[in-house]
Amino acid sequence: MYFMWNVYHSQPRKNVFYVLKSVLSRLDLPGKEVISNLSLKHFSHDSRFSLRVLFFGTDNFAVENLKILNDEFGMLNVHASLLPRWRGAAPIVHAIMSGDRKTGVSIMRIMPKRFDIGDILAQYHIDIGPHDTNCDVSNKLAVAGGRLLVTCLKDLENYSANAQPQGDVGITYAPKIQPSLGHVSWQDKNAESLYNLWRALFGIFHITTFWHGTQVRLMEAQKFEREEMSIADKPGKIIFSKTSRMILVVCAGGGKVGFRKIGVAGKKPMSAEDFYNGYMSKRSPEDWYFH
The missing domain is CATH 3.10.25.10 (Formyl transferase, C-terminal domain)
Incomplete structure (x- = not known):
């Protein structure tokens, strides 16, 4: 099985690395004993444990990362919104910009050519305060996403078996942003x-x-x-x-x-x-x- 974490401007790769390292250290995975010794350089390439981490949206993005979506075990993604609201590359930006008072994280299954529309394994809601910035919301979701991921992976067979398809109501999109937006x-x-x-x-x-x-x-x-x-x-x-x-x-x-x-x-x-x-x-x- 693979785990993907989308990395954007508001989520430096090194920060995501430390979150994921903390998450992985809590799981009973083959090769768990080597996780504490992993460095940022080796984290997405080390094969000594079964849960491989792919960083999308960084300079390490490669076609090879897409090819593994055909792996028989599939892939899980922690998406920073309550899908199907805010599908796309910048969900936090669009949620705050639209004045949303709530958002959350979704643990979802990704299949080839089906980004952000796969079945939902679990979701968790958080409030967006009237003065919360992108950094504030990102930090809240990082904590919530890490905890929810651990919960799912500890009982993955059950969560996977009970995954629900996304509904057709409330679909919105969060395309990649450019400096001109400001x-x-x-x-x-x-x-x-x-x-x-x-x-x-x-x-x-x-x-x-x-x-x-x-x-x-x-x-x-x-x-x-x-x-x-x-x-x-x-x-x-x-x-x-x-x-x-x-x-x-x-x-x-x-x-x-x-x-x-x-x-x-x-x-x-x-x-x-x-x-x-x-x-x-x-x-x-x-x-x-x-x-």
Whole structure:
């Protein structure tokens, strides 16, 4: 039997290695005594134990990894969503970006040419907090996925025999993301969706916009309720709040999102106050807009 762990931007391969090493050490597997001595270099290639680990989404991805899907024992995958919701490469990003309040992990069977649509052996739910970032949710799911995997593998015959096909209701897709996803169109993003986008991309890509032709990165976000501010202007309008010491940006619908740090292209990230002193104060307030 093989075990596959999908590795993306938010899951460095070395982190996944230590999670899997911990999981494998708890199982009664042939060659278990050598697991504690495995290194990251040998982990996906060592044949001294029966459970082989394949890393997809890394520079070690190879056609050979796909060929073993024809193995008679099949393959299990720990997928970071409650399938059939968020099938695809970036389930955590899409769950947070869509404002989901719950997600989870699915232990599923993979067959050739049937990625993310195989039978479900087990699932576990977790809550997504209103301020949880991609890193927060990834860490929760890493723990939940590791524990659920151990549970399944300890009674694999039973879980495998009782695996259930995925339903046809509630299917959504989570395609691979690109840096361009982080570029903000202020006319199209309300405060809730912008804050969700920032949380979803945290640790992967930055939220970006333009200040008079210069690209800037928006960091350390906080959502503000409409009644807390009195800015009445078009989306993209910015001010510096001396109270919160943040750059506040008007979003579609009138809501605001604040940012504590700004990264100007070619420069190190600076505080919102430094951005105000170095850039905003040198222009008329009528020109204080992100585009």
